[in-house]
Amino acid sequence: MNKLTSLLCLTLVAVMCASSVSAADKLLDSTKAAYKEQRQKDRLREADFHQTEVKLQAQKKALQKQIAALQAESDRLSDTFSQNEERLAEKEKALYLATGSLGELFGVVRQVAKELQVEMKQSVASIGQEQQIALIDDIVAAKTLPSALQLHGLWTVLSEQIKDSGHAETVTVNYVGGDGVHTDVTAKRLGSLGLLGDNGYLKWDGVTQTASDYRRQPEQAPTRSSVLTENLQPFAIDASRGTLLEQLGNKPGLSERFAQGGAVGKVIAGLLLLGLLIGAVRGVSLLRTQALIRVQLKKPQQPGNNPLGRVLKVYQEDKALNVEALELRLLESVVDEQQLLEKGLSLIKLFAALAPMLGLLGTVTGMIETFQTITQFGNADPRVMAGGISMALVTTVLGLIAAMPLLLLHNILSSQASNISVVIEKQGIGLVAERAEQQAKAAA
Structure with a gap:
């Protein structure tokens, strides 16, 4: 039994070995076939690489040949440029020697043409001379020597400008x-x-x-x-x-100056007008009073409706009084009349004192606004500062202008009132003296 088992094992091993040998042969055959196929592909790729290398070598040789040609052309052009530079320098030297004073003439022509260009663009004499202006512009912009035609045109334009002026x-x-x-x-x-x-x-x-x-x-x-008239008068x-x-347009007129004063200037003008109105009323009243007093002096026995007449009326109504009582009554009447004569004069004086003070207030306010503007915008232009200061000083001028006539009017009216008061006082003193003489005679 053991022999039979061993024999079977040996047979099985032999069969397995035979199968392994057959599989290995198949694997070897497939490997050899794949190797041959890969070798064939590699040969094809190497052939393609060789052909590409040949083409690139040919292109390289062509480019090298082209670079050599370009380098030769560059060297030739560089030599030509150097030769042209030398020839140009020689030509310029020859041109400078040949032109001589023509170069200076060209400079003078351009300078004169430029001055004439500025003149024609500003002067009214060039109205309708567009062609002449274009000619002068061409001469100024030219980079070469002016032609004879341009020189003749410049001379013609200059002559026309002189003639038209x-x-x-x-x-x-x-x-x-x-x-x-x-x-x-x-x-x-x-x-x-x-x-x-x-x-x-x-x-x-x-x-x-x-x-x-x-x-x-x-x-x-x-x-x-x-x-266009025949009787032409001289004019500026x-x-x-x-x-x-x-500059005349920048100079403000009277109304513009007054407007620069602002609200303060209007108040000062209002004080001036009100003071003048009061002064006119009081002046007319004092003149009328002086006329009535002159008439009353001629008729002392007929007291009228005037300061002196009212004082005389007090004397005639109180004939029974003694000298001391009469003197006090007349003094009272004279004081009342003086108050009526000086009515409104204190108000005129007050306006005359307020006007310059308001002017100073307007000046200070204007200066503050001017410096605030400079602080905000950082403008250090003297013209801006001068304009603001001049506007600020307008109120001071208005205050002085208002104060002077008011003071003069107050002085005139005060003098008139004082003259009338002197006349009344003299007449009162005369009446007291007359009553004292009468009582002295009666006592004697």
Whole structure:
């Protein structure tokens, strides 16, 4: 039994070994086939790489050849550039030697043309000369020597400018009104100094080629129609070509000055008007009183309705009184009349004292506002400060202007009232003396 088992085991092992050998042979055959296939693919790839390398080598050689050609061309162009630089320097030297004083002439021509360009853009004498302006612009902008035609044109424009500066002629200009509407109007050109319209001088803007009105015209300013008459009267011309007229526009008028005073200025003006009104009423009353007193002095026995008449009436009504009592009654009547005569004068004096104080208040307030503006905006422009200070000082001027006539009026009215009081006092003293003489005679 054991032998049979062993035999079976040996047979089984033999069969397994035979199967393993057969599987290994199959695996080896498949491996060899895969290896052959991979070797074939590698050969194909190597062939492709070799072909690519050949192409790249050919491109490299072509590029190297092209670089060499470009380098040669660059060297040739560099040599040509150096030669041209040398030739250009020689030509410039030859040109400088050949032109000689023409270079200086070119500089002078450009300088004169530039000055003429500025002049024509600002002067009214260039109205309607667009072609001449374009010619001068070309000469100024030129980088080469001016041609003979340009030199002749420059001379012609200069001659025309000189000629036009001494003539007055009628021209048509583009006028811009206060509403911004552009219209063509007829104006009178006074040489190169000014332009006259129907309302006076016109401001000419050479940049926009437009005319407009000045803010303020001078007194007895001429107009276009006035210079066309035969009886032409002498008139002032702004030789600064509008600068003085511009400054005249910046000068405020009387109403503008008063408006700069603000609320304080209006209060001062109110005090002045009220004081003058009171003074006028009191002045008329005092003049009337003086006239009545002069008439009363001629008729002392007929007391009227006036200060002296009322004092005389007291004397006639109290004839029974003694001298001391009569003197006191007359003194009382004189004091009452003096109060009536001086009525309102103290108010005028008060207004005269308040006016400069209000002016000083307005000045201090204006200065505070000016410095606050400078602090906020950091503007150190002296013109801004001067404008604010001048506005602040307007109230001081108004205060002084109001105080002087009020003081003068108070002095005049006080003198009149004082003169009337002296007359009344003299008459009262005379009446007391007359009563004392009568009593002395009666006692004797």
